[in-house]
Amino acid sequence: MVTEEQKGYYVGIDLGGTNIAAGVTDGSHKVLFEHCVPTDLPRPAHELAQAIYDMVKDMLADHKMGFGNIKSVGIGIPGTVNRETGMVEYANNFGFDHVPFVSMIKELFPCPVFADNDAKAAAWGEYIAGAGQGSSSMVMMTLGTGVGGGIILGGRLLAGYNLAAGEFGHMVIKEDGKPCNCGRKGCLEAYASASALVETAREAAKRQSDSLLNHLCGEDLDRINGRMVFQAAEAQDPAAAAVMEEFLTHLAVGVANVINMLQPEVLCIGGGLSGAKDKLLEPLRKKVEPMVYSRTSKRNARIVAAALGNGAGIIGAAGLWQMGEGL
Ligand SMILES: [Zn+2]
The missing domain is CATH 3.30.420.40 (ATPase, nucleotide binding domain)
Incomplete structure (x- = not known):
């Protein structure tokens, strides 16, 4: 059942070393549409954050939506993500060593942003909408x-x-x-x-x-x-x-x-x-x-x-808002 709180749309971003995949889900974790662009590494953190914002903005515009329709944005990052400080403490593929990458993304998006490690976000996706539902x-x-x-x-x-x-x-x-x-x-x-x-x-x-x-x-x-x-x-x-x-x-x-x-x-x-x-x-x-x-x-x-295949990353990231602060 979809509660009043869950109505609306959510953006989930699955950041990979090769591609950035993003999608929009509804309150029942269904992916309505998704886009994918190359990550183009190596790249400075602020430029990558901007590219993520731009691709999400374009994706929404392509489907006649804007940030006014979006309740939150979630992103799974292949690295050690500190949810409290907004810091990516380590991300091998990206060359990040204590980079405030999540804070950079938060500054760009006009809605709440939630971030976690990509494997953890995918596990969360399976839990809320897949094999662990x-x-x-x-x-x-x-x-x-x-x-x-x-x-x-x-x-x-x-x-x-x-x-x-x-x-x-x-x-x-x-x-x-x-x-x-x-x-x-x-x-x-x-x-x-x-x-x-x-x-x-x-x-x-x-x-x-x-x-x-x-x-x-x-x-x-x-x-x-x-x-x-x-x-x-x-x-x-x-x-x-x-x-x-x-x-x-x-x-x-x-x-x-x-x-x-x-x-x-x-x-x-x-x-x-x-x-x-x-x-x-x-x-x-x-x-x-x-x-x-x-x-x-x-x-x-x-x-x-696992039931969601590659979709777990986007679905889990889009649903990170449900987790609160975690343990
Ligand atoms: Zn070992």
Whole structure:
């Protein structure tokens, strides 16, 4: 049900290293229209803020709207975003080190502006309008280059004292295991990120040149992607099946650890691989189940795939106003 407070339109901006995507949602989180422009990095912060304002203004004008129709603007930024100070404390792709980027954006827009980290904003989107809709608590684990995500407990997104809560990728699942970019060894993302899956598949294809993987990528191992690994594993290719089994086993340890620590109602798996839906989730659920501490309970976390795809970023950013100040 849409309450009186939720009537009106909201702008959500998903700022990426390659593109800036923005859209307008209504009170029920439906994206009415969206636009996309290149981010054009490297770029000074104030110029980027201006470009974001200009693209939103143009997008609204194209649809015969103006800021008078907009209740708030939300933006997801790939970096450490301090909601209190308006500071982006760190954003690797943008070269930001303590840049008051959110404050710059706030000065341009004539309506309230809310900002958060992009992965957290996407998790918020899944919570308010996707896989976690209607639940009391949801954890999203996004499998991409790394393993990121967001933790929502009691309707609030956990920021953490240093704003880095939800970095699931750097949970060690194997002591003295594979080296991770963070400097530790055996981190979840060295085994269970989308990049780790593809990397392991490449190594397997190199070792076993008669694998279906080699055929699917046209003998160009750089072209192997997650979809090919699923396809070859499904076709019972031994090399791909072994890679998939190892990947799922490691992912299951990470997922079970998160469930045991936080006991969310919904555990949502996001990122491109989640498009494989039950091919990923069914075997994952089977592996996780015996590792969950309260497995005899009837109230165990539901493991589901993200429902909004790339739209989660815009929808979550547009809905950041609903979060208040967060934890
Ligand atoms: Zn790590």
